[in-house]
Amino acid sequence: MTPTSPTSPRAATPQRVAALGPFFAFEAHGADGPVEPWRSMAELLDRPGALAERVAGSRGHLAAAGGQPFEAVELRVAASVTQLGLVARVLSPAFGVAVLDGTLFGYGLREARWQPTPGGLFPLSLPARAPVPVAEPAVLAERFAAEVLDGPVRELTEAFAEFGVSPRIRWGNVASAVNGAAAAVVRASPQLGVRARELAARLLDLPPLRGAGTVAADGTGFRRRSCCLIYRAAPDRAGGLCGDCVLTAPPGVRDKA
Numbered sequence: 523m524t525p526t527s528p529t530s531p532r533a534a535t536p537q538r539v540a541a542l543g544p545f546f547a548f549e550a551h552g553a554d555g556p557v558e559p560w561r562s563m564a565e566l567l568d569r570p571g572a573l574a575e576r577v578a579g580s581r582g583h584l585a586a587a588g589g590q591p592f593e594a595v596e597l598r599v600a601a602s603v604t605q606l607g608l609v610a611r612v613l614s615p616a617f618g619v620a621v622l623d624g625t626l627f628g629y630g631l632r633e634a635r636w637q638p639t640p641g642g643l644f645p646l647s648l649p650a651r652a653p654v655p656v657a658e659p660a661v662l663a664e665r666f667a668a669e670v671l672d673g674p675v676r677e678l679t680e681a682f683a684e685f686g687v688s689p690r691i692r693w694g695n696v697a698s699a700v701n702g703a704a705a706a707v708v709r710a711s712p713q714l715g716v717r718a719r720e721l722a723a724r725l726l727d728l729p730p731l732r733g734a735g736t737v738a739a740d741g742t743g744f745r746r747r748s749c750c751l752i753y754r755a756a757p758d759r760a761g762g763l764c765g766d767c768v769l770t771a772p773p774g775v776r777d778k779a
Contacts, residue, residue: 536549536550539618542707545614545642545643546614546706548648550647550650552649560645562634563631564632564634566681567631576604580604580607581597584755587755588761594757597686598686599754601685605687606642609675610698610703612678613699615648616628620662620666620721624656625654625655625662627654628654628669628673634648634674635648662721663725667725671696671731676730691749694768697744698746698766700731703722747768749763749764749769750767
């Protein structure tokens with residue numbers, strides 16, 4: 523892949539990042555953080571029962587959508603869907619900043635603030651700090667993996683082990699979130715497509731995502747090597763499959779979810 527030229531480091535304002543789509547949108551706060559109704563995202567790790575409450579909310583929504591009782595949706599299915607939504611929301615702003623101007627915008631769960639509304643499009647506020655310029659696309663991907671994927675994304679991903687979701691599925695969800703962020707950028711700003719796909723492909727070729735999915739030779743297609751399990755939330759476990767799901771692959775190349 524050929525290096526791309528970043529735009530001005532000052533260009534990736536919250537307003538411009540939000541133009542890439544709702545998962546990229548964020549507000550910026552100072553050292554003291556915003557006041558209520560904003561809450562620290564670290565509560566998902568630190569407050570007993572907080573993550574279980576989030577999973578229960580997803581489970582109830584999935585059950586209602588299928589006209590089923592709450593217990594009909596498996597706990598691990600609801601947990602997988604919840605994790606995918608959370609990590610997509612947490613990593614997308616940093617991905618958008620990296621694509622827009624070639625800079626690293628890192629943050630931790632203890633710095634992030636949220637309003638825990640249902641679904642993945644909850645309001646998000648991140649620390650107001652200048653992103654760090656990174657000249658080389660390969661180095662930017664490595665630092666993104668180290669500070670974002672191995673930072674707040676890993677914290678969330680590992681927390682979902684308690685719900686019986688395998689590491690294969692959890693990291694497949696992260697891979698899907700990275701690919702989804704790139705696809706959203708392409709839809710919103712086709713002129714950024716090469717840069718978005720380049721960053722996504724580099725991230726998918728680095729730990730912790732190496733092996734979680736495959737990227738087409740032209741960089742425009744992606745298939746994960748696991749399943750997020752959402753099809754099992756439908757009655758008789760007969761729901762539709764996501765476009766990047768391993769179960770949509772020819773039988774000879776499928777891996778187990």
